[in-house]
Amino acid sequence: MPYNIAMVSDNFFPQPGGVESHMYQLSSKLIDRGHKVIIITHAYAGRTGVRYLTNGLKVYHVPFWVVYRETTFPTVFSFFPIFRNIIIREQIEIVHGHASLSNLCHEAILHARTMGLRAVMTDHSLFGFADAASILTNKLLKFTLSDVDHVICVSHTGKENTVLRASLDPLMVSVIPNAVVAENFRPLSYHSHNARRHSAPGPPQPLGPHDTITIVVISRLFYNKGIDLLIAAIPRILASHPNVRFIIAGTGPKAIDLEQMIERNVLQDRVSLLGPVRHEEVRDVMVQGHIYLHPSLTEAFGTVIVEAASCGLYVVCTRVGGIPEVLPNHMTEFAAPEEDDLVAATGRAIAKLREGKVRTELFHNQVKQMYSWTDVAQRTEIVYDEISGAFSYDEHGQDAGVGAARSTTRSRAGVQSFALIDRLKRYYGCGIWAGKLFCLCVIVDYLLYVVLEIFAPRSRIDIARNWPKKDCRNGKEKDADAVKAGATVGRKRSSRHRREKRAEPDES
Template structure:
């Protein structure tokens, strides 16, 4: 059953990153499977309005003010009018938010529930429980997820973290990992290797005088372990003279890296490339032999999968969901401590020099382990579950202790009174504040329905489907004509579907 889906997050291209790549690749594969997908994000410098990407993926760049790390300023309600306009224009049925710290994601889920739309959220991060920032973030997440239909996490560690932070029933949280397009992260071919000195090729002993290149590609922020990297590099180079570092990325810690290089006179050993585009990451990685990832917290770590696919031996910290990502023969794990990172990196260098690691096999192994098509299929099943296409027993085979109020097929009720009950249980003071937000949001929705009726909003035409001929004049299943017929039949049902939701809200 095809759905009209809106992916919402502050994090999207042209900003590079794992969340951005996840949203783009998942959306593209869902479009291939017959769904309609749009993306709603904020405007970037030089990129505003509506843009079309490959495969007919439409991106709405909303003109909102960003305050920190490309996250928009939270206003709770000012996003509602334009969000409602987009949702009605595109006939959206499911709103899928990404990243728990994304303001647009949290606001979109609140507004979508008010409008009677199904919602899902993918959490890509890990947070603590002790510091003030984490406490506030966790309370915000509890507000959002207390009324979401289903939550997706990118690793089992991320799921445990999210369940504890938001006080969720584990049954309503699925684990769907990230993936990579392995063809975009190929090792050097024999032709390319012949033109590049010291390029990693078939497994062989590297002589003691041959240079080993260690690659680091990361946002240069504290949580990515840049302080550990700064402390470790001089010690690694002191014990391994025939090693050099290639570092790409930008962030507030870039100045600290530059100062370390100046202080230790390592200009010939450490090369800073600055920010690189995502399509250039492979060209940087294949120049190395080892990928170093000293992160302090990580829910998944897509970049280490990309590095392994490029044929690099991975040295990473044993934190968060990283141990779940790659098998042990592709990685060396270190504690998030300076001494251990230095020791483990030295051990990886020795293994490469002795030819004990078959990095030439990594690409095909990663290609078999991770696939965006598989991620799209599993995400589609979540959509089937929250839309009622799957029965309660099919979607929640293990039951669910806290799902008694979900009703038919285990989906949440849209009735305002039921939503207020869920919000009220979020805390003594926070619960009352959340209820107030939900009531104001509902009143704003009624106001918009009266003074900006949806009948005045034009419906967008869909991106034309590709017509693939099969045999003599026969169109392959899923062609433009079939898609048009299916979409037409779906459009007849949608107004009735929305009317039922509004009636259910009215009963409250």
């Protein structure tokens, strides 16, 4: 069943990142599967209004004030009028928010539930429970997820973290990992399976003791990405291994500390800082190296290490969050998030490459078989079917319909009621004081919705035409509404023809 879906987040292109790539790839694959998908994000420099991307993906860049790390200023209610206008124009049925630190995501889910729409949220991050920032973030997450139909996490560790932070029923949280377009991350020496069908690849040639090994780091230069750990480890790694060099790409507040470390240790000829790189340039940087170093302090998934493995790099990463779930052990060298252990793990990786113990030339095809955005879209579609009531259950809680074969990919969860009194009951249980504040926000949001319905009626909002889709039967492009209407007429004609056929007398 096709759905009209709105993906909402502060994080989207042209800003590079895992959430941004996830939203784009998932939206594109859902469009390929017959759904209508739009994206709502904030305006970027030189990018406002409505834009169209590949495959007819429409992006609304809403003009809101950005305060920190491309996150808009939280106002709770000011986003509602323009959000409602977009939702009605595009006839949206499901609102899918991304990232627990995205203000637009939280506000969109609140407004969507007020408008009587189904809502899903994908959490891409891990947070603690002790520091003030985590406590406030977790309380905000509990507010939003108290009235949501389903939650998706990108790893099992992320699911455990989200369930604890938001006090959720684990049955309403599914795990759907990220993926990678393997064809966009091919190693330099890649040959297709057909090209080497009659000659299997031999063992890798070990690197000689005097051959240079390049270690690549591509990351946002923030504290949580382990940049302080990287700054402490680089001089020690280079001192122990004279034929090793670093390539570091990315931008952020820790870039100054990296530059100071390089100047202090006179490493300008062995450490290259590339600055920010576009996502389409990541592969060109990765294929220059042999090892990918990922010193993150917290990570729910880590798409970049999958991209690195697809490019044929041996991955050295910290054993934190959901990273141990991402790649098999023969592709990775794990380290504790400590300076000494990171240096030792990097040394072990260098030794294995020099001895030829790692078959990095096989990584690309293995990653290609493990991760697929088509699979991610299919599993997300099952979540949409569930919250829309497309699944039916028997008395044992099992699928009674055609979805039975797919039940292992999702969790069973009840569909949340839209009634205001039921919503207030869910919010009231969020805390002694927070519960009352949350209920007040929901009531004000509902009253604002009533005012908008009266003074800006739906009849005054034009309905946007859908992007023309290609009809595979004759190669011509047709409007999606026309194709849908044509399919309905075709079914009616076919049904009438069968009835007439049955009514004809038997000549024999």
